[in-house]
Amino acid sequence: MELEAAKAIGMGIAAIAMGGAGIGLGNIFGSYLNGALRNPSAAPKVRGDLLLGFALTEAIAIFALLVVVLILFVL
Amino acid sequence: MSIGGLDVTFTNSSLMMVIVVSLVVLFMSGGMRKNALVPGRWQMMVEMTYELVANMVKENVGKEGKAYFPFIFTLFMFVLGCNLLGMVPYSFTVTSHIIVTFALAAVVFVGVTLIGFFKHGFGFLKLFVPSGTPLWLLPLIVLIELVSYLVRPITLSVRLCANMLAGHLMMKIFAGFVVGLGSLGVLGVFGAVVPFTVNVLLTGLEFLVAALQAYVFAILTCIYLNDALHPSH
Numbered sequence: 678m679e680l681e682a683a684k685a686i687g688m689g690i691a692a693i694a695m696g697g698a699g700i701g702l703g704n705i706f707g708s709y710l711n712g713a714l715r716n717p718s719a720a721p722k723v724r725g726d727l728l729l730g731f732a733l734t735e736a737i738a739i740f741a742l743l744v745v746v747l748i749l750f751v752l
Numbered sequence: 753m754s755i756g757g758l759d760v761t762f763t764n765s766s767l768m769m770v771i772v773v774s775l776v777v778l779f780m781s782g783g784m785r786k787n788a789l790v791p792g793r794w795q796m797m798v799e800m801t802y803e804l805v806a807n808m809v810k811e812n813v814g815k816e817g818k819a820y821f822p823f824i825f826t827l828f829m830f831v832l833g834c835n836l837l838g839m840v841p842y843s844f845t846v847t848s849h850i851i852v853t854f855a856l857a858a859v860v861f862v863g864v865t866l867i868g869f870f871k872h873g874f875g876f877l878k879l880f881v882p883s884g885t886p887l888w889l890l891p892l893i894v895l896i897e898l899v900s901y902l903v904r905p906i907t908l909s910v911r912l913c914a915n916m917l918a919g920h921l922m923m924k925i926f927a928g929f930v931v932g933l934g935s936l937g938v939l940g941v942f943g944a945v946v947p948f949t950v951n952v953l954l955t956g957l958e959f960l961v962a963a964l965q966a967y968v969f970a971i972l973t974c975i976y977l978n979d980a981l982h983p984s985h
Binding site: 731736739 | 907910911914915917918921961964965967968971
């Protein structure tokens with residue numbers, strides 16, 4: 678196989694990992710809205726944890742993006 | 753320039769760090785110059801950042817964490833300053849370089865490990881043995897805990913670096929779309945409005961990420977410090 682083609686396929690496969698991060702982010706915000714609408718007075722207390730979870734989950738997606746960028750520019 | 757074989761050239765990265773540190777010092781000391789009982793706007797900002805980190809340390813580490821508050825506050829302000837100043841066009845994002853964030857993370861990791869051993873001696877190793885684990889599972893659990901402990905400086909540094917890098921990369925890609933479409937004539941200029949809008953929104957997102965990643969860096973330092981001060985969980 679051509680090296681360029683293999684690189685492109687590898688980049689595409691590496692980007693699949695972002696789907697998992699998307700599911701995770703949806704889960705986080707969905708659960709937050711679910712809880713916040715049931716008990717609005719408790720919502721401000723968990724907003725810090727919400728943002729922390731968002732940042733930690735988003736980091737996984739960015740690790741995947743980093744792999745793609747590494748394949749594109751370094752390999 | 754080199755001293756003793758070490759390259760100590762004053763790069764634009766060093767210059768940005770000096771600028772960030774002086775701006776942070778100016779912000780803090782300028783805000784507390786009057787030291788009024790009823791704070792003005794500037795003093796209010798200083799007090800809010802102080803209280804944010806103070807509450808974070810109190811909630812995550814407890815009373816013993818108070819001694820380490822200056823370190824975590826300095827770390828938070830430095831990372832926040834680097835991230836936010838990197839958003840200024842034509843400036844330099846120090847935290848998008850892995851060596852800078854890895855040095856910060858290595859300081860945290862080595863410091864936390866030393867604190868753990870000094871406070872608890874070999875009792876610190878209880879951190880790797882969660883209470884209530886069945887005996888036959890112990891070798892596996894200890895291995896997993898050890899690996900997850902040793903990989904901390906890497907995840908801590910790569911998280912910050914990759915977030916800044918990916919964000920700026922994305923903005924530059926969309927800016928490239930704007931230029932590319934704009935050079936296609938009248939129809940292209942109208943088309944370029946779409947990536948331009950996306951770029952404006954991305955800039956907003958990047959400001960959120962810049963503040964959030966500084967917060968995450970500080971809160972993870974707190975969590976690691978909590979592990980060192982209270983190893984038996």
